[in-house]
Amino acid sequence: xxxxxxxxxxxxxxxxxxxxxxxxxxxxxxxxxxxxxxxxxxxxxxxxxxxxxxxxxxxxxxxxxxxxxxxxxxxxxxxxxxxxxxxxxxxxxxxxxxxxxxxxxxxxxxxxxxxxxxxxxxxxxxxxxxxxxxxxxxxxxxxxxxxxxxxxxxxxxxxxxxxxxxxxxxxxxxxxxxxxxxxxxxxxxxxxxxxxxxxxxxxxxxxxxxxxxxxxxxxxxxxxxxxxxxxxxxxxxxxxxxxxxxxxxxxxxxxxxxxxxxxxxxxxxxxxxxxxxxxxxxxxxxxxxxxxxxxxxxxxxxxxxxxxxxxxxxxxxxxxxxxxxxxxxxxxxxxxxxxxxxxxxxxxxxxxxxxxxxxxxxxxxxxxxxxxxxxxxxxxxxxxxxxxxxxxxxxxxxxxxxxxxxxxxxxxxxxx
Numbered sequence: 001x002x003x004x005x006x007x008x009x010x011x012x013x014x015x016x017x018x019x020x021x022x023x024x025x026x027x028x029x030x031x032x033x034x035x036x037x038x039x040x041x042x043x044x045x046x047x048x049x050x051x052x053x054x055x056x057x058x059x060x061x062x063x064x065x066x067x068x069x070x071x072x073x074x075x076x077x078x079x080x081x082x083x084x085x086x087x088x089x090x091x092x093x094x095x096x097x098x099x100x101x102x103x104x105x106x107x108x109x110x111x112x113x114x115x116x117x118x119x120x121x122x123x124x125x126x127x128x129x130x131x132x133x134x135x136x137x138x139x140x141x142x143x144x145x146x147x148x149x150x151x152x153x154x155x156x157x158x159x160x161x162x163x164x165x166x167x168x169x170x171x172x173x174x175x176x177x178x179x180x181x182x183x184x185x186x187x188x189x190x191x192x193x194x195x196x197x198x199x200x201x202x203x204x205x206x207x208x209x210x211x212x213x214x215x216x217x218x219x220x221x222x223x224x225x226x227x228x229x230x231x232x233x234x235x236x237x238x239x240x241x242x243x244x245x246x247x248x249x250x251x252x253x254x255x256x257x258x259x260x261x262x263x264x265x266x267x268x269x270x271x272x273x274x275x276x277x278x279x280x281x282x283x284x285x286x287x288x289x290x291x292x293x294x295x296x297x298x299x300x301x302x303x304x305x306x307x308x309x310x311x312x313x314x315x316x317x318x319x320x321x322x323x324x325x326x327x328x329x330x331x332x333x334x335x336x337x338x339x340x341x342x343x344x345x346x347x348x349x350x351x352x353x354x355x356x357x358x359x360x361x362x363x364x365x366x367x368x369x370x371x372x373x374x375x376x377x378x379x380x381x382x383x384x385x386x387x388x389x390x391x392x393x394x395x396x397x398x399x400x401x402x403x404x405x406x407x408x409x410x411x412x413x414x415x416x
Contacts, residue, residue: 009098009118011069013076016103016111023197024128025103025113026207028189028214032081032097033207034357034366035197039107041081041358043099059317059359062096066361069116076112079104081358083208083215083370086325086349087338095351096359097209131194136414137185145410146180148347154402155395157344158387164340165391172268173331173340176386177402178347181413187376189214192416196372199412200296204368206356210375215351216416217373220295223355224323225366226316231307233277236293237269237328237388238262238301241404253292253299261392266290266301268390269327273305276322280314281307297408316365320355328388329353329369350375352384372409376416383409 025042026033033042062080069078082096098116105111149157154177161173189207196218197205203218222234240256243249256262270286278284284307293302314322330353331337341349352375357367374383385405387398 009069009116010072011076011078012072012115012117013074013112015074016113018105018111020103020105020111020128021130022103022105023190023194024130025101026190026193028207028209030097030209031099031207032209033193034081034204034368035206036204036366036368037107037201039105039109040366041079041102041104043081043097043103044101059315059321062317062359063315063361063363066098066359069361074112076104076114077360077362077364078102078114078116079358079360081208083206083210083351083356084320084324084354085351086329086354131190133194133198134188134191134415137183139414140181140183140410144182144184148178148180149345151399151403153346155399158389158393158395158398160344161340161389162391162393162395165389170336170340171332172265172327172388172390173337174327174329174353174386174388175341175398176345176349176352176384177406178385179383179406179410181374181381181383181410183379183381183413186379187381187413187416189216189376189416192216192374192376192413193218195412195415203295203372204356204366206368206370206373208351208356210351213375213377215356215370215373215375217356217370219356219368219371219373220293220300221328221369221371223326223357223367223369224316224319226309226313226319227364229309229311229313231277231281231305231309231319233273233305233323234293234302235266235269235273235305235326235328236300236302237266238290239401240299242294242297242299253294256299256301257290257292261390262301263290264392265388265390266303268332270303272327272332273303273323277305277307277319280309280319280322282310283308297404313363315363316357316359316367317363320357320367324355325353326369329371329386331388349384353386372405374409374413381413381416383413385409
């Protein structure tokens with residue numbers, strides 16, 4: 001197997017003020033950004049150190065490359081960040097980067113600036129640049145939008161999936177759609193990330209390079225986090241619309257909690273996450289009943305996992321490799337669901353629904369699932385949205401779920 005290739009390099013850390021905005025340290029298209037509630041990691045673009053290697057990258061190779069860095073100044077663990085493809089074995093990628101300059105803030109901790117040098121001639125990273133929200137552009141016209149697949153074709157795919165589920169071929173599959181947007185201006189990943197973060201500060205807001213552009217989104221779903229021996233996961237499955245009317249909103253929430261279809265969809269995910277994490281832990285607990293998780297546009301069924309890892313503890317990347325793809329984004333059984341997705345979805349997901357986040361030299365890290373996102377390419381964008389299909393799924397309702405997700409993101413995209 002080809003090793004990850006990266007020249008021996010130096011990481012130098014200095015403290016920054018606690019009020020620093022991580023988004024000011026992000027530079028597209030080669031930089032990366034991952035934040036929730038003011039904590040996370042952001043990296044400058046320009047000349048970045050890129051970890052290349054086999055697909056998928058062996059987690060030990062990434063951790064080894066980070067641990068080999070010569071640390072100067074404060075002994076802060078250097079960080080790699082980025083995103084993997086939904087199907088990481090589909091074709092080669094360089095999914096993780098070590099930016100020339102990275103800013104990191106852990107939950108409740110100090111803020112650190114880390115500069116990376118590979119020993120050769122270096123260029124000065126750009127200065128911090130605060131992000132101003134800007135002004136919204138006009139709503140997109142229908143002529144600027146193209147759905148893949150169209151609504152009727154998506155409903156047909158859902159019907160076919162339900163038929164296969166009722167035949168016993170699988171229990172669940174997640175089917176996604178895209179909308180191709182042609183804007184009348186160059187789309188700005190930093191402005192879009194700023195808007196998404198403002199709309200839902202509790203989401204995992206991210207921006208990361210792709211083969212053709214930048215993937216920007218705000219995901220409500222934590223795939224896994226690891227800090228020392230503590231591991232957490234928070235899968236979501238099952239959803240209902242939010243409403244501006246308080247009574248209707250609570251009725252939707254109550255309906256979600258009592259929905260047999262949504263509870264089955266959620267239970268499938270919880271069972272798989274528990275089965276996957278249990279061998280790595282000496283202790284693992286989770287909510288006995290799903291709890292409601294609210295976002296600005298949807299209610300979700302949520303289950304919070306917390307565990308204590310066995311020693312030697314698996315790294316965050318080890319856990320990502322074992323968990324992805326969960327039934328929340330693929331289905332179950334996994335292989336059958338993936339085959340069905342490949343057959344019924346007429347597009348490549350790329351990094352949509354793949355892991356996005358960061359890992360450091362100690363093996364700590366935080367990884368979300370790349371949902372509620374779009375790939376930006378100049379004045380064009382590809383939006384993604386999906387729905388979980390089980391035996392009782394109704395094609396019209398599943399289509400409506402994707403449409404609601406699209407409408408919310410299209411509104412945010414006007415600020416990009």
